[in-house]
Amino acid sequence: MSEIGNENEQDNTLLNQWRQKIEIANHNNIFCHCRHCGDEWVDSSLKSACNHCGSHNIERIPCWQFPDG
Numbered sequence: 903m904s905e906i907g908n909e910n911e912q913d914n915t916l917l918n919q920w921r922q923k924i925e926i927a928n929h930n931n932i933f934c935h936c937r938h939c940g941d942e943w944v945d946s947s948l949k950s951a952c953n954h955c956g957s958h959n960i961e962r963i964p965c966w967q968f969p970d971g
């Protein structure tokens with residue numbers, strides 16, 4: 903029985919989870935919200951128009967800005 907060893911394994915898991923989040927952020931996942939029709943989607947491009955109405959009036963939020971949850 904080694905409780906300290908178990909804690910170290912948990913730390914490594916958290917570290918790996920952070921690395922995955924950073925990789926996702928590097929992949930440019932952008933949350934998009936159309937101000938015209940209210941459609942919402944996730945994109946990897948900052949240039950795409952709304953698929954629903956074709957508007958370019960898009961609010962874009964990088965996903966890595968969202969709090970953990």
Ligand SMILES: [Zn+2]
Pocket residue numbers: 936937938939940941952953954955956957
């Ligand atoms: Zn739209």
